[in-house]
Amino acid sequence: MTTYNIGVEATMEIIGGKWKAIILCHLRHQAMRNGELRRAIPQITQKMLTQQLRELEHDGIISRTVFDQIPPHVEYALTARGDSxxxxxxxxxxxxxxxxxxxxxxxxxxxxxxxxxxxxxxxxxxxxxxxxxx
Amino acid sequence: MTTYNIGVEATMEIIGGKWKAIILCHLRHQAMRNGELRRAIPQITQKMLTQQLRELEHDGIISRTVFDQIPPHVEYALTARGDSxxxxxxxxxxxxxxxxxxxxxxxxxxxxxxxxxxxxxxxxxxxxxxxxxx
DNA sequence: TGCCTTACGCACCTTTTAGTGCCTATGGAG
DNA sequence: CTCCATAGGCACTAAAAGGTGCGTAAGGCA
Incomplete structure (x- = not known):
């Protein structure tokens, strides 16, 4: 049983941390690829970007679309929930x-x-x- | 020289972290004392509460008013900037x-x-x- | 005297978060 | 053959965030 005292706790679990809100802000306007996000957020490391994207995907905030190509092409976009x-x-x-x-x-x-x-x-x-x- | 890539970075520096947004949400409606905040946020420790309040004060988001009494009486409230x-x-x-x-x-x-x-x-x-x- | 209250400083320790370096896969360019 | 680009897994380390425990002040009260 998870208990929150106030709604903001749940929100911050999702957009809190050093990178998530920044990533989501970039995704507001268009879907972006891993490399585009890395260029848009120069300070982030590949590891952190991947990790944060995975968590956002797990929380239903973003979608991950793989285009089966060489070299790899993956796009991240806000879901309906992310868009809210x-x-x-x-x-x-x-x-x-x-x-x-x-x-x-x-x-x-x-x-x-x-x-x-x-x-x-x-x-x-x-x-x-x-x-x-x- | 501090450089931000996107506005949200500055915002998250101020309301990010586990406790700050929660504290500020409680202060939206009325000024509160240290002990009131502690009761409103049962999981927070005294150290963290004090630390977060100091940082919010330093950032000009809340004010700290000391009533010169025994036992001590200190009130925290949003400043104009906090209210924004x-x-x-x-x-x-x-x-x-x-x-x-x-x-x-x-x-x-x-x-x-x-x-x-x-x-x-x-x-x-x-x-x-x-x-x-x- | 000894314990209550409130607010909070400080030293030390644990947990979480973030960063670095090295590795894979694949097809094309050189 | 080797190197490039893209995406990202994994092990290890560094730094930041958070938690615990103990001490202080000063007046009231039993």
């Missing part, structure tokens, strides 16, 4: 972006490579200019 | 609740003590073509 996380993942990205903005505005040396969307952070920062993606 | 997480925290709770519901519906022995809100998860879904390598 996309609003949450968007918010995780946007909140982080706003945090980075406000820290940079406060003089910290911070950069962000891939921006998703815009500001939703509090007072410390007057709201900034909006940024359109192409 | 509340929508996100609500979603983390609700998604987890929906996941627990669907697992219980699938026959798993799962319970949830404190419920926040309702369903936003999809039905158990068959995922796409999944080939197995042999």
């Amino acid at each position: 996380l996309s609003g949450l993942l968007n918010q995780l990205c946007r909140w982080g972006e706003a945090l980075i903005d406000s820290r940079r505005a406060a003089g910290e040396q911070i950069t962000l490579r891939h921006r998703d969307d815009v500001n939703l952070l509090p007072p410390e920062d007057a709201h900034g200019a909006e940024n359109q993606k192409g | 997480l509340s929508g996100l925290l609500n979603q983390l709770c609700r998604w987890g609740e929906a996941l627990i519901d669907s697992r219980r519906a699938a026959g798993e022995q799962i319970t949830l003590r404190h419920r926040d809100d309702v369903n936003l998860l999809p039905p158990e879904d068959a995922h796409g073509a999944e080939n197995q390598k042999g």
Whole structure:
């Protein structure tokens, strides 16, 4: 018998850890191959990527599709259940972006490579200019 | 120079880990004392609670107010920046609740003590073509 | 005096998570 | 033949996260 005190515990079991939320954020927009994910997340090791993908697959969040080719071709994509996380993942990205903005505005040396969307952070920062993606 | 590839990395640095999101979820509704949080999160140890609260305070997410009394009285509350997480925290709770519901519906022995809100998860879904390598 | 309360520091130990290096398989290019 | 690319298994090690136990402070109370 598994007992949770509050729903967030179950959510964090699935998207917690250093890599899972990052992987899922990349998979929001399109299915990706192992190598594409590795390039999108340069710091991750092959071992960790495989391990995290296996766990997400086991939890029913992503699907793994093997194209029987040489060299191997495997694609990972969000399942319906994974897709139900996309609003949450968007918010995780946007909140982080706003945090980075406000820290940079406060003089910290911070950069962000891939921006998703815009500001939703509090007072410390007057709201900034909006940024359109192409 | 700190560099992030995607916003979610910054967010997870702050609410990641086993306890932080849980603590923040409890603080969404009211300020709480050390002992209240400990009772609300029975599995956490005093050391971990203190440590996580310190980190959240350092990150500007919660405030720590000391009432100069004997015995000591200290209250923790979300700051404006912490409060900007509340929508996100609500979603983390609700998604987890929906996941627990669907697992219980699938026959798993799962319970949830404190419920926040309702369903936003999809039905158990068959995922796409999944080939197995042999 | 000795024990209650609350909050929390610190040293030490265990468990979990993450990283490194080496190995397989296959067909084509050189 | 050897090397390339792709995906990833497996053994071992390093680092981070988490847990245990003990000590402090200061006033109230039996």
